[in-house]
Amino acid sequence: MIALLSCPPTEQEFCRELGAALAKRGVAARLAISDVTHGESFLGGIEENVRSADALIALVFDRQPASRVQELEWRAFLEAAWADPAHKRLIPVVVGEARLPGALTRWQALSVPRNVAPEWLADRLWQVLQAPWTGMLELSASEKRKLRRRFQQVSRWASVVS
Amino acid sequence: VSGAEFQNAVFINCPFDPDFRPTFDAIVFATTCCGFVPRCASESGTVAEPRMDRILRGIFGSKYSIHDLSRCRGEGSEQLARFNMPLELGMAMARRAMTRGDRKHDWLTLVPEGHQYQRFVSDLAGFDPARYDGTPSSVVPQVVSWLALRPEVENTLLPDQVLELLPAFDRRTHELRRRWHGEPPWPKLVQIAVDLAQSHL
Numbered sequence: 341m342i343a344l345l346s347c348p349p350t351e352q353e354f355c356r357e358l359g360a361a362l363a364k365r366g367v368a369a370r371l372a373i374s375d376v377t378h379g380e381s382f383l384g385g386i387e388e389n390v391r392s393a394d395a396l397i398a399l400v401f402d403r404q405p406a407s408r409v410q411e412l413e414w415r416a417f418l419e420a421a422w423a424d425p426a427h428k429r430l431i432p433v434v435v436g437e438a439r440l441p442g443a444l445t446r447w448q449a450l451s452v453p454r455n456v457a458p459e460w461l462a463d464r465l466w467q468v469l470q471a472p473w474t475g476m477l478e479l480s481a482s483e484k485r486k487l488r489r490r491f492q493q494v495s496r497w498a499s500v501v502s
Numbered sequence: 503v504s505g506a507e508f509q510n511a512v513f514i515n516c517p518f519d520p521d522f523r524p525t526f527d528a529i530v531f532a533t534t535c536c537g538f539v540p541r542c543a544s545e546s547g548t549v550a551e552p553r554m555d556r557i558l559r560g561i562f563g564s565k566y567s568i569h570d571l572s573r574c575r576g577e578g579s580e581q582l583a584r585f586n587m588p589l590e591l592g593m594a595m596a597r598r599a600m601t602r603g604d605r606k607h608d609w610l611t612l613v614p615e616g617h618q619y620q621r622f623v624s625d626l627a628g629f630d631p632a633r634y635d636g637t638p639s640s641v642v643p644q645v646v647s648w649l650a651l652r653p654e655v656e657n658t659l660l661p662d663q664v665l666e667l668l669p670a671f672d673r674r675t676h677e678l679r680r681r682w683h684g685e686p687p688w689p690k691l692v693q694i695a696v697d698l699a700q701s702h703l
Contacts, residue, residue, distance in 0.1 A: 384632040407650075412677035414632055415647040416690060422643065422661050442657055482590045484703045487657050489698045490537040497539040498692035501563060502546060 341469060343369040343395040346413035351401055354458060361462030367469065369397075372413040382409060385414040395429040395469060396421060398444060400453065402436035416445055425475045431459070431468060446476045508605070510654055511564035512538045515557070515590045517573050524672065528638035528664075529568060529645055531671045535659040538566070541571035545688035557590055565605065566652065567594045568645065572611040572620055572636055588623060610648045612641065627683035638666055659702060668700045674698075 343362060347355040352371065359369040376385030390396065396417040400406075406414070421430040432444040436454030450464055479487065512533045516526045533540040541564055545558045561567055569591040574583050591611060598607040611631035613619040620627050628669075637664040643661040650658045674694045678686045 342638055343540060374666055380625070381630055384630070386687045402677040418647045418650065419643050419661075422647075424697070428539055441651050441653075445649075446660075460571055479703075483657055487537065488700055488703055490656075491534070491700050492511070493506070494539050495693055495696045496690070497510060497690045500507045501511060501539060 341367050341397065342393045343367050343397055343469070344349070344372040344389055344393040344417075344422055345369055345397050346410055346417065347399040348373045348410055349397065349407055353491075355399065355442065357458035358465075361458045362388060362465065365462060367395075371452045372396075372416070373409060383412045384411055387420075390416045390420045390428075393420075394427070395431060397431045397433060397465065398472055399433045399435060400438040400440055400444070402438040406441070414441065414444065415450075421447070423477070426473070427472050431465065433465075441501065446479075448477060450472065505541065507545060508563060509565050510538050510689065512635060512649070513557075513560040513567040513594075514539045514565040515561075515567060515587055515594070516570040517584070517587070518544065520602075522570075522676060524638050525570070525636065525637050525641055528641050528668060528673060529570070530636055530643045530691070531647040531668055531695050531698075532661075532664050533568070533649065534692060535664045535667075535699045536646060537655055537658060538649060538652075540554050540695075542688075544685070558593065561590070561593050561607075565607060566649075567607070567609045568612065569594065569628045570624075571619060571623065571631070572612060572634075574619075580633060604653075608652075610645070615654075638668060642668070648657070659699060665703060671695060671698055 345355045347357060356370060358472040362369040371409055372386050372389055373382070374389060376382055379410065394413055395462045398414060398417055421428045430447045431446055432440055434440055434449050435456065440449060514529055514533065516522060516529060530540045540620060541560045541675060543553055543560060546556060550674060569587055571587050573590060576583055590702065594607060594694045598609065601607045609627065611632055613631040615633045615635050619631060631649065634640040634644050642664050646661045646664060669692070671694060675691055678694065
């Protein structure tokens with residue numbers, strides 16, 4: 341199994357340790373930007389890595405706004421998971437008090453403390469990867485209500501700005 | 503425009519010719535399905551205001567903008583390329599430099615697949631423009647994946663759902679344009695998008 345890891349630049353050391361811990365469990369894990377060289381399109385390089393991956397693990401840390409590269413990683417993850425929801429496993433990991441971007445809330449997230457050890461997280465991820473894949477979550481009734489309200493606001497905003 | 507209208511507006515900077523209309527409509531519809539209000543240079547319906555003023559008003563009145571550069575290629579017997587879109591992208595980039603905090607302007611550029619754009623606008627290489635093949639079905643995931651990650655958004659329709667509803671949007675907007683001799687009031691067009699998006703929930 342191949343897994344890609346997305347994390348903020350400041351957490352790459354943690355992610356490398358997590359990748360090593362996953363490797364001990366038979367998962368070939370690497371950073372989503374691995375082998376993407378300067379001068380080429382980051383997005384194109386990430387998309388290339390995503391194509392060959394089975395699992396896409398998006399680590400969202402608190403106190404760390406998403407970097408430009410991390411946002412590109414999430415976009416590539418989303419597009420791949422939307423296109424092949426039955427096979428591409430997108431697993432958001434909320435570290436500490438982080439808030440998931442709305443688009444990533446459609447997948448079951450793992451929530452872990454800020455001081456989580458890479459080995460412990462690798463175990464949790466290994467369990468998730470062994471379990472049958474349930475795919476994307478349906479919107480709840482309250483989420484649908486909120487989205488409906490937002491669409492109604494779009495009508496009002498369109499009248500104001502035109 | 504201020505407050506919520508600004509924070510949730512996306513100015514769409516695309517060609518307006520009939521050949522491009524299906525893609526333009528797909529971008530407008532996808533934007534609405536992400537919970538943002540789409541804006542464009544023709545939204546006011548007035549020809550009394552110069553086009554450049556309308557574009558500036560749209561870019562300055564929107565937190566976000568989408569710029570399609572897929573037509574930057576030679577056309578016609580003289581092989582002239584259109585440069586309106588890059589000019590307007592330049593305005594959005596300047597706008598970004600002028601704004602701060604949660605009003606900071608952000609933009610998405612759409613370019614043709616491949617690396618051709620690096621030859622005609624190499625300075626964009628560091629910005630990772632979204633590539634698509636010129637069809638509505640390939641532009642929708644690019645627009646949705648970008649807008650779905652904006653901080654204003656909690657949920658959106660998914661690209662498949664947008665594409666499923668798109669033929670109905672095309673039919674209804676075609677009829678609306680016919681009734682208004684090609685220039686329907688912008689809020690009516692957005693309302694069609696809103697009604698269809700809501701119908702999927």
